Amino acid sequence: MASADERRFEVLRAIVADYVSNHEPVGSKALVDRHNLGVSSATVRNDMAALEEDGYITQPHTSAGRIPTDKGYRLFVDKLSEVKPLSGAERRAIGQFLEGALDLDDVLRRSVRLLAQLTRQVAVVQYPTLTNSTVRHVEVVLLTPARLMLVLITDTGRVDQRIVDLGDVISDDSVARLRDVLNSALQGHRLAEAAAKVSELPEHAPAELRDAMTRVCTVLVESLVEHPEERLVLGGTANLTRNVADFPGSLRQVLEALEEQVVVLKLLAAARNPGAITVRIGEENEDEQMRSTSVVSIGYGSDEVLMGGMGVVGPTRMDYPGTIAAVRAVANYVGQILSGK
Template sequence: MVSERGLQVLQAIVQDYVETREPVGSKRIVDRHAFGVSAATIRNDMALLEDEELIVAPHTSSGRVPTDKGYRLFVDHLAELRPLSSAQRSAITAFLDGSTDLDDILSRTVHALTRLTGQVAIVQYPSFARANVSHVELVDLGGSRVLVILVTDTGRVSQRIVGTPADLDEGDIGQLRARMSVLVTGRSVGEGAKAVTAALAERRDQPRPLRLDDVLHSLLLVVSEELEEFRQDRLLLAGSATLARREDDFQGSIYPLLQAIEEQVTLLRLMGEMVADGEGLAASIGRENEAFGLSEASVVTGDYDATGSRARVGVLGPTRMDYPTNLAAVRAVAHYLSRLLEEDDTSR
């Protein structure tokens, strides 16, 4: 059982080690923190923390550094999160204001968060399986090319250019738009995908398709791909280069982290299993991530709301990270993102 002062000593060790990257000794704690006790007393407290495997000496006769277990206890006993400065809050507002659609909003979100924290920033797209397709548009670009635009009621926008077998006139575009709209507009993404699949199957059974049927087939293949992508979980990330600058914080290779960033599936599984507190915040630290091959990394996340669907935004970095600041930044960005998406939804 760790005493109250023992927790305070652990907090001092974590804070000083994160700041300096140097092992922390009892004299440094006495000099920098107002405990009102001798260095000998602090050494006794540190010995008890070491017995609990909360701190460890990386070298003989050195100071101590936190273990993964120590970081976990530190995070679990955070009484309050360090508030963001007015400059930091202004930076969030400046980055996110003026966003045009969901993709733009989330892109700005990860870039804002990586600037605030210096870590790899992650945002999970909300699930669009239950979203409804609110609009389908076709734009003739000339040169036998058509721009296909899909919009959902959650703000997701898809745009794809499709080559057509022949040039189309305005009447052709109108007919194709109407036939596609009947299949997907007003339906959920899942229902729309089923309707498109059925239409494509029916098209294969027609021996002599009309000219516009060939074009419609090409367009529906693209729509099917886009609707399927809407249904899949995916992440948007920024700041991967920060890992190279922090490579000394990893005893092994940073390759597992780079692989997880590239493949996304691992991070999606990890974030899906993290348990949030009452404020929607969660942290998974060091060896807690061993099953995902990320035992030298920590992930901090916050929940945000997207028109009734919840998703997560967070940061990924080494276990030696500034947890109070990162948690505060994630919480602030998640709250602002929720508010922005709510405003965007009510304005439509």
């Protein structure tokens, strides 16, 4: 990169930093006063004129100040050589907060609350996708002589409970045999594979267990398929209302879009690999209602196995280095916890 381009990027970086911090258009004098740019005010003015001509900054009104455009934020994010590191205390606090979780639901609720607090934005976490989960254990509990409870536990910590009405009494010994058959057939298999195996179990069951096995398998299949209504946890929506000026005429649209799970799932769709950060800025968002926002998302999981996505939604005037660091750190801890590491 030519020295003039490097200098102009430093000017852009300073404008982004000041605007994110103060929410006021930034003038050349303020840049010279606040930042050690090593050049004169005249040079900074020329650089700002060049940045404006190239579409990286714009003048919101007749004042001398400039603010970053979506294109300017994109260049800034693309050239982030260093993400603001979290302090040791912050990392320990994240670990302690998440490790105190009781189950999968608690992990995800805590993750959303933590992300919203760290970034002061809206946080969203996707439940682990069942297609990437494997069966850890199937428990069969006798509730009454003719009623069972099935408990499906996956490797991602998901627990699904179902009631099975047998229509006839069953002995403790038969319940134990059902449990053994189910676990022998299903443990360690991906849920899609397990669903296929479940359908074959009744025809191979002993005659005295066939009716009970058929009823159990019919119910168990329901636990082995996706549950779209349970896919997301959202938190920190009130954070958007603190920055109403960042959403001129569009805050209501953003809030309405966040209520639609389909829209939010699309925001996380770019998170394909664990640990890979994706930043979508303003007009880069496909949904028209979200084009006044930026979305920082990441996939969480382990060993290249994607469990789900998480991220934050906020105004384009966002602390990108700090937000990226927080999203990456929380995703890393969630992946470790759910993979049992």
